[in-house]
Amino acid sequence: MNAPFPDLPLPLSPEHTVTPLIEARGLSITKGRRTILDGVDLAVHDGEIITIVGPNGAGKSTLLRALMGLERPTRGDIQRQSGLKIGYLPQKLHLDPVLPLTVERLLTLTHRHSPAAVQAALTEVQVPHLLRAQVHGLSGGEMQRVLLARAILREPQVLFLDEPTQGVDYAGQIELYDLIGTVRYRHRCAVVMISHDPHVVTATTDRVVFLHHRICCAGRPETVTRHPDYLRLFGGAAAGHLAVYTHHHHHTRPTETSDAVGGCDCTAPSARPGSPHA
Numbered sequence: 001m002n003a004p005f006p007d008l009p010l011p012l013s014p015e016h017t018v019t020p021l022i023e024a025r026g027l028s029i030t031k032g033r034r035t036i037l038d039g040v041d042l043a044v045h046d047g048e049i050i051t052i053v054g055p056n057g058a059g060k061s062t063l064l065r066a067l068m069g070l071e072r073p074t075r076g077d078i079q080r081q082s083g084l085k086i087g088y089l090p091q092k093l094h095l096d097p098v099l100p101l102t103v104e105r106l107l108t109l110t111h112r113h114s115p116a117a118v119q120a121a122l123t124e125v126q127v128p129h130l131l132r133a134q135v136h137g138l139s140g141g142e143m144q145r146v147l148l149a150r151a152i153l154r155e156p157q158v159l160f161l162d163e164p165t166q167g168v169d170y171a172g173q174i175e176l177y178d179l180i181g182t183v184r185y186r187h188r189c190a191v192v193m194i195s196h197d198p199h200v201v202t203a204t205t206d207r208v209v210f211l212h213h214r215i216c217c218a219g220r221p222e223t224v225t226r227h228p229d230y231l232r233l234f235g236g237a238a239a240g241h242l243a244v245y246t247h248h249h250h251h252t253r254p255t256e257t258s259d260a261v262g263g264c265d266c267t268a269p270s271a272r273p274g275s276p277h278a
C-alpha cells in the first residue's frame with residue numbers, strides 16, 4: 001500500500017488550522033420525540049479526513065446532512081465558510097430502474113460538465129471504460145466509483161461520503177479507501193465520511209469520530225480504537241485489524257486531533273432524561 005503524495009504536508013496552510021471550513025457547536029436534532037443528535041461539537045479543517053463511525057441509527061447520516069446544510073439544527077449552530085463548495089456521495093441514490101441512464105448522463109444530470117472533465121473524473125476513479133455503460137448494470141464497486149467521480153466533478157473543498165464502500169468486497173474496500181486518500185491530496189479537499197466498518201477504515205483517516213447520538217470519543221484512529229467505549233461496541237477485533245492494514249502517511253494534523261476525547265454513556269441507556277436511548 002503506497003501512501004499517495006507522502007511529501008505533501010497537511011493541513012495545507014497554517015491559517016486553515018485556525019479557521020475550520022465547517023464547525024458545528026452544540027448541535028442537537030430531534031425528530032418527533034426522538035433525539036437523533038445531542039450536543040455534537042465538530043469542526044472540519046482543510047485537507048483532513050474525518051471518519052464517523054457508530055452503530056445503526058446512531059445519527060451518522062443525519063450529522064453528515066446537517067454539516068452540509070440539508071438538516072436544520074433543533075439546537076446549536078453550524079458555521080460554514082461562505083461559498084464553500086461541497087461534493088456528496090449519498091448512501092442511497094433513488095434512480096428509476098426502468099429509465100435507461102448512462103454513466104455519462106448521470107454525471108451531468110444536475111450540473112453541466114465538459115466531456116473532458118467527465119472523462120477525467122472517471123479516469124481518476126479508475127473506471128474510464130464505464131462512460132457509456134448503463135448505470136443499472138454496474139456492480140456495487142463500480143457504482144461507488146462512479147458516484148465518487150460525480151462528487152469530485154464539482155471540485156469540492158469538502159467531500160461528504162455516506163458509506164462509500166457499501167456493496168464492495170473487503171479487498172475492494174481497501175482499494176476504495178486508498179483512492180479516497182489520493183483524491184484528498186489531488187483535490188486538496190477535506191473528506192468527511194461515514195463507515196460501518198471501523199476495522200478497515202481506521203488506517204485511511206486522520207480522525208475518527210465515534211458517534212452514538214452524541215460523540216462518545218474522537219481522535220486519532222489508533223487512540224479511538226483502544227477507547228473502552230469503542231471496544232465495547234465494536235469488539236477487540238477492531239484493534240487487530242488496524243495492525244493488519246496500516247498506512248504511514250507523514251503529515252501533520254490539527255492539534256485537537258492528537259488524543260481521544262470524550263466519554264460515552266451509551267451502555268447506560270436511561271442515564272439521561274430525553275436521551276435517545278430511553
Ligand SMILES: Nc1ncnc2c1ncn2[C@@H]1O[C@H](COP(=O)(O)OP(=O)(O)OP(=O)(O)O)[C@@H](O)[C@H]1O
Binds near residue numbers: 062
Ligand atoms: N425524518 C425522520 N423522522 C424520524 N426519525 C428519523 C428521521 N430521519 C431519521 N430518523 C431516525 O434517526 C435515527 C438516525 O438516523 P441516521 O440515518 O442518521 O442514522 P445512521 O447512524 O446513519 O444509521 P445507519 O448506520 O443505519 O445508516 C434513525 O433511528 C432513524 O430512523
